[in-house]
Amino acid sequence: MKNRLKVLRAMRDWSQAELAGRLDVSRQAVNAIETGKHDPSLPLAFRIARLFEMPIEEIFDDEA
Amino acid sequence: MTKPDSDDFAMEPSDGAVLLKRAGLGIGGGIALIFIAGMIAGYTSGALERGGPDLVDGAILAGMVLLAALVAFGIWRFWPQTVEEPVAPRVRSARRLFAVAIAIGLPLGFLLGVTDEGTGVLLSNAPVSAGIAAIAIVLWLIAGPLITWLWWQKIDEHEAGAYREGALVAAHAYIFITPIWWMASRAGWLPPQEPMLVLLAVTVLWSVVWFVRRYF
Numbered sequence: 001m002k003n004r005l006k007v008l009r010a011m012r013d014w015s016q017a018e019l020a021g022r023l024d025v026s027r028q029a030v031n032a033i034e035t036g037k038h039d040p041s042l043p044l045a046f047r048i049a050r051l052f053e054m055p056i057e058e059i060f061d062d063e064a
Numbered sequence: 065m066t067k068p069d070s071d072d073f074a075m076e077p078s079d080g081a082v083l084l085k086r087a088g089l090g091i092g093g094g095i096a097l098i099f100i101a102g103m104i105a106g107y108t109s110g111a112l113e114r115g116g117p118d119l120v121d122g123a124i125l126a127g128m129v130l131l132a133a134l135v136a137f138g139i140w141r142f143w144p145q146t147v148e149e150p151v152a153p154r155v156r157s158a159r160r161l162f163a164v165a166i167a168i169g170l171p172l173g174f175l176l177g178v179t180d181e182g183t184g185v186l187l188s189n190a191p192v193s194a195g196i197a198a199i200a201i202v203l204w205l206i207a208g209p210l211i212t213w214l215w216w217q218k219i220d221e222h223e224a225g226a227y228r229e230g231a232l233v234a235a236h237a238y239i240f241i242t243p244i245w246w247m248a249s250r251a252g253w254l255p256p257q258e259p260m261l262v263l264l265a266v267t268v269l270w271s272v273v274w275f276v277r278r279y280f
Contacts, residue, residue, distance in 0.1 A: 017149035026155045028079060028278055029222035038222050 003060045006034045008052050023047055080279030082144045093139035100132040158218040165211050172203055187260040226277035234270035241265065 009019050016034070020027045023044065032038035040048065040060075049056045107125060111117040117125065151159075179196050219227070241262055248254040 015149065017151070020155075021150045021152045024152045024154045025220035026152065026223060027149060029220045031079075032222050038225065041221050044221060 001039050001060055001062050002036065003033065005030070005048065005059065008054075008059065009034075022051055078280050080275065083275075083279060085142075085144050089139050089143060093135055096135050097132060100128060100135065104128045104132070152220075154218055154220060158215055158223075161211055161215040161218060165215070168203060168207055168211070172200060176200065187258070187264060189258075189260075223278055226274045229277055230270040230273035233273045234266045237269050238262065238266045 005019075009016070014022075016030045017027045020030045023030070025044070029038065033040055045056050045060060049059055052059060104125060107121070107128065108117070111121040111125075175196065176192075179192060216224070216227075242257070245254055245257045245262070249256055
């Protein structure tokens, strides 16, 4: 599944570690999501969406 | 412009590569330093038996000390550095539990090693005293499951996925290795099955899959 996590993070000038801290996950988890190696669970996807104040479908795209 | 991350540059090594390099440098350099220390101790002892180190002995010993210093400098010089990063509370807790597991496991391994009566076999089946057996069993029965459960509660979903995938591969390896060895042993092609050896192989496989999925 494609996602805009890296772009959204860049727009806020956050490092992967900073984003990981805000989501209470490891930096490796953020890296794996950004590179498409790991699809987040629904609860984590909702946390990401709430953090960026965006609907989930504007961050994650299952048709790309 | 965003702050740099380990994956922002194509040439930047992965977390796994950095960990492997550290392990290689730490283990290899450590063994080299222990070896050189042994050489220095042995040579000094020999020199003392000959009536004390003379000028040549002193030069040779100085050379060995210089070699040890060079190895130590090499370890420091080539040790992969990473930027200090903030760590999520969940990750910090998981790391603490991992450290506790090592703090319990190392003395247990040391205890089993020193009480093993010189069989020299990895995972020996030699008899042990009731006291040692009781300590080991209590640790495996209570501390092992408890720490594993607490750790499982703390890891994030990415690591849990890596751990689950490792477990799946390990379980499949176990259900294939065990009957193959059992049948081959009954046919006289292999010695009787060693359950602890199978456990070790399966655990190593589990750890390798977890490591690769987590860090690469």
